Amino acid sequence: MDRKIDYLIVGQGIAGTILSYKLIKKGYLVKVIDDGHRTASSTKAAGIVNPITGRSYVKSWMIDKLIPEAIRTYRSLENELKGKYYHEHTIVRVLGSIYEENKWSSRLLDGAYSKYIIEDYDTSALDEHFKDVESCAIIKGGRVNLRSLLTEYRNWLIEQEALIESTFKSKHLRVLPRTMYYDDIEVGKIVFAEGVQSIDNQYFPNLPFQPNKGQVLIVEMPDYKIKDIVKHGIFICPIESNRYWVGSGYERDFEDNLPTKEGKNKLKEQLANILKSTEYKIIQHISGIRPSVKGRKPLLGKSNKYSSMYLFGGLGTKGSSLAPYWAEHLISYIEGKIDIHPEVDFNRF
Numbered sequence: 649m650d651r652k653i654d655y656l657i658v659g660q661g662i663a664g665t666i667l668s669y670k671l672i673k674k675g676y677l678v679k680v681i682d683d684g685h686r687t688a689s690s691t692k693a694a695g696i697v698n699p700i701t702g703r704s705y706v707k708s709w710m711i712d713k714l715i716p717e718a719i720r721t722y723r724s725l726e727n728e729l730k731g732k733y734y735h736e737h738t739i740v741r742v743l744g745s746i747y748e749e750n751k752w753s754s755r756l757l758d759g760a761y762s763k764y765i766i767e768d769y770d771t772s773a774l775d776e777h778f779k780d781v782e783s784c785a786i787i788k789g790g791r792v793n794l795r796s797l798l799t800e801y802r803n804w805l806i807e808q809e810a811l812i813e814s815t816f817k818s819k820h821l822r823v824l825p826r827t828m829y830y831d832d833i834e835v836g837k838i839v840f841a842e843g844v845q846s847i848d849n850q851y852f853p854n855l856p857f858q859p860n861k862g863q864v865l866i867v868e869m870p871d872y873k874i875k876d877i878v879k880h881g882i883f884i885c886p887i888e889s890n891r892y893w894v895g896s897g898y899e900r901d902f903e904d905n906l907p908t909k910e911g912k913n914k915l916k917e918q919l920a921n922i923l924k925s926t927e928y929k930i931i932q933h934i935s936g937i938r939p940s941v942k943g944r945k946p947l948l949g950k951s952n953k954y955s956s957m958y959l960f961g962g963l964g965t966k967g968s969s970l971a972p973y974w975a976e977h978l979i980s981y982i983e984g985k986i987d988i989h990p991e992v993d994f995n996r997f
């Protein structure tokens with residue numbers, strides 16, 4: 649067990665996973681401390697990478713840079729862990745209004761969108777299963793199997809004696825003029841990647857989080873035959889044979905991160921509204937809190953008070969696509985190669 653390390657990463661959601669992996673690959677001695685995914689949003693997420701989003705069907709912020717880095721990083725993890733995490737996926741969005749139809753029509757004519765659009769698509773399977781499908785946007789996207797990735801990466805960390813299974817507590821940290829100690833481990837730098845728990849981080853006070861809760865049903869639908877991700881109000885996302893991730897809503901007022909009866913009923917009602925007749929069985933009802941931020945861009949940077957403490961968070965609704973690119977960016981910043989991008993600097997507010 650190493651008693652002197654370069655980096656301690658707090659949190660093993662997708663942010664801490666990707667950041668620690670990239671640091672280890674660059675040759676740094678790293679340990680990750682995580683509390684057993686107690687509040688992880690990553691383990692609840694579908695992991696969808698959607699390049700064209702919102703009612704106006706606009707390209708997701710920086711997506712042309714995010715996707716190549718995401719694919720490169722997930723493929724590297726696949727090679728290392730011998731798993732399969734990134735899947736290219738067609739995303740079918742049922743157009744819900746004339747406004748959406750008009751917006752989509754204009755995207756079809758815009759060359760900047762062509763690499764994310766599929767023009768030939770047979771909608772007959774949709775008609776078989778869904779009510780009210782008149783027109784659709786067909787998008788070339790992806791999905792990251794976050795649950796497998798996080799579990800398999802955690803096991804990899806354990807094999808390398810690089811995981812501390814516990815809650816980071818500031819009372820265990822001693823900050824000295826030239827170094828820091830976490831218990832008896834000498835630590836060069838700490839990066840906090842705590843997801844929504846960063847709200848309570850004393851080293852980075854007053855971060856502008858606007859957390860929101862999402863609830864999800866994992867269902868079995870033996871008669872449902874669509875292998876693409878469908879968004880018809882809610883997402884129906886195939887995850888394994890006959891199993892689908894159905895979700896997820898954006899709740900701004902909530903008491904805790906637990907699933908609620910109202911949340912479950914709402915999802916059942918939404919499914920009843922869109923499906924013609926498919927029978928389903930609920931396997932699991934889960935929920936999580938997205939680490940969303942005012943302005944919807946990540947929060948990165950160095951503590952204003954402690955020069956060896958950094959923040960990597962605020963990944964909001966898009967951790968799967970944002971984490972690889974911004975982890976690389978944060979490392980280059982820490983290594984002194986670049987300035988922090990002003991749009992993600994946590995001091996921008």
Ligand SMILES: Cc1cc2nc3c(=O)[nH]c(=O)nc-3n(C[C@H](O)[C@H](O)[C@H](O)COP(=O)(O)OP(=O)(O)OC[C@H]3O[C@@H](n4cnc5c(N)ncnc54)[C@H](O)[C@@H]3O)c2cc1C
Binds near residue numbers: 662844962
């Ligand atoms: C219902 C739902 C659906 C979603 N769907 C998608 C989607 O389709 N695509 C997408 O890209 N994103 C999606 N998201 C968003 C995505 O989950 C987040 O962007 C991303 O997971 C955030 O990752 P993170 O690593 O920053 O935080 P987290 O995943 O929350 O990880 C933080 C980790 O740190 C641990 N931790 C916190 N504090 C401490 C401490 N003091 N000591 C030790 N450990 C600590 C936590 O327990 C957790 O394991 C969804 C989210 C939800 C809730």
